[in-house]
Amino acid sequence: MPGVERRVARAVSAAGQWLGMALGPTVLLDTDHAVRRLNHDFRGRNKPTNVLTFEAMPGGGDGDIVLAFETVRREAQAAGRSMADHLSHLVVHGVLHLAGHDHHHPAEAGAMEAAEARILHRIGVPNPWRNGGITP
Numbered sequence: 001m002p003g004v005e006r007r008v009a010r011a012v013s014a015a016g017q018w019l020g021m022a023l024g025p026t027v028l029l030d031t032d033h034a035v036r037r038l039n040h041d042f043r044g045r046n047k048p049t050n051v052l053t054f055e056a057m058p059g060g061g062d063g064d065i066v067l068a069f070e071t072v073r074r075e076a077q078a079a080g081r082s083m084a085d086h087l088s089h090l091v092v093h094g095v096l097h098l099a100g101h102d103h104h105h106p107a108e109a110g111a112m113e114a115a116e117a118r119i120l121h122r123i124g125v126p127n128p129w130r131n132g133g134i135t136p
Helices: 004-019 032-043 069-079 083-098 106-122
Strands: 026-030 051-054 064-068
Touching: 004 026, 004 083, 004 106, 026 069, 026 083, 032 051, 032 064, 032 069, 051 083, 064 069, 064 083, 069 083, 083 106
Parallel strands: 026 064
Antiparallel strands: 051 064
16 A cells, blocks of 8 residues: 555654654554454454554553554445545554553543544544444
């Protein structure tokens, strides 16, 4: 996907600015197979997922965001979005997780979705939560 590094960098930067933090997580775009293995080993779920986040180890940077390429592509196509916009959304989602945001409860989910929409607006990505959205 042309320009993926630039898209990822813009999403990380916009999320960091919104949070008031300078962030530099490692972002990895890998296969569904690799992400399924990570999801199994670290989360106990034997299936691929669109995005996984791993908090930083002491002295280890700003954490890691791992995205499953095939899942991201499939979700983007199903939602009628560009792969680039969906990837940007999931990177922002991952950065928010690394900053301590979550979506286990309805109020948390609503706040996180609103934050994602505001951050994505800053970089020209349409609100992913209009018309139902895809739950990361």
